[in-house]
Amino acid sequence: MLVKQKARYILDLNAEERKEFLKSFDIVLSDCDGVIWLLAGPIPGAGNIINLFLQAGKKYKLISNNSMRSDDEYLDLLGKMGVQDIGNNDIVHPVKTITRYLQKHKPGQLVYSMGCDVFNDHLRKSGIEVQTLESRNDWTFSLLSKSLKPVEPVGAVIFDLSLNLSYAALVHAQQHLKNNPNTDFIVGATDENAPVTKDLVVIGPSGFIQLLKENTGKDPIVLGKPGPLLGKFLKEHFEIKDPKRAIFFGDALEQDIKFGNACGFQTLLMLSGATTKEQMLALPEEHKPDYYANNIEDLKQLFEQKM
Ligand SMILES: [Mg+2]
Known part of the structure; x- marks a missing residue:
């Protein structure tokens, strides 16, 4: 039996436990x-390991918070890593769940988006009318105040990461959210x-979301990770009946x-990105992962043992 202890290093499992681990999910x-x-390039060996899971009969689905890449770019990257058997429907990232939410809850309504061009293109191709703030270098507060009046009501204000995020765009979002209770x-x-790279970790979107929340009193509806609505979507979309088998x-x-x-x-x-081992160990027991690995390459040894 696998010892039920949190945060076990995957390569500390003995031969029997490794087999059991691989059998414990579909x-x-x-x-x-x-x-x-990483944002700037692949992690060595990752494509090979995804293929090992697929060859072992496991489904391998990608759940990212990054909608700055189109599905085609995801597939192109996977192809370069030697992964052929993953398609559009195997990839979930926020713009897809946001599109679904808008089609269901805000049909036919204009939305104001602070996402990047790829993100906005996806919304538009899905039939959603998207308003964005045109970028300009000559903003003054006088121009800003003119641009803000009147505020045309929108069904939703959407925040997603864009490298061109501007102060003016945030202020427009603030006004939309403050002035329309139905937005x-x-x-x-x-x-x-x-x-971004192994040695470069940069500011993520959370601080900007917090800023808008504090300035408008509106709680965000989170349609990426860790939003509960996404969890529900994943279970439906991938037909996960028993979550422990995932x-x-x-x-x-x-x-x-x-x-x-x-x-x-x-x-x-995986300790190959945003979290250190010390941060993981400092967590209360219930928030710890079941297992950890230094990087995805560690998992290769599980398959070598098996054969
Ligand atoms: Mg990540």
């Missing part, structure tokens, strides 16, 4: 940034930081591990 729900690649505040990624791989404590635990999935923390 589907891997895997984060991307910090697990199979939903919808967010995708909520991460505190973003791992395992979540991730590098972020809040977005992956706490989320996975709350959904009832098994969890495995």
